[in-house]
Amino acid sequence: MQAELFIDGGVGFFPGLARPIVLDEKDLSAEEREQLSQLVSAARAEPAVAKGAAIKTVPDGRTYRIHITAENGTTVLSCADPSVPPAFAALMAFIRQRGNR
Incomplete structure (x- = not known):
């Protein structure tokens, strides 16, 4: 499994300089691989914000x-400030701590 975290927008965002943070499970210990798998499952199961629901945008949000690539295909999870679900935030923190640009 490989996970790529893309962050767009915010103050001082330069699209040409933005690169994803990449985490490959091959670079993790067995315990960390299990933790990644649990975080991915939780983020996938978490209900997303209803489509068409009015979401108040945040200036410079x-x-x-x-992007999660596994043997069974690719899944894309997404959200935006200020509505970052807890399981998504936990997965994002894990990728930030252990991934590389």
């Missing part, structure tokens, strides 16, 4: 996308 960020959008977040996590």
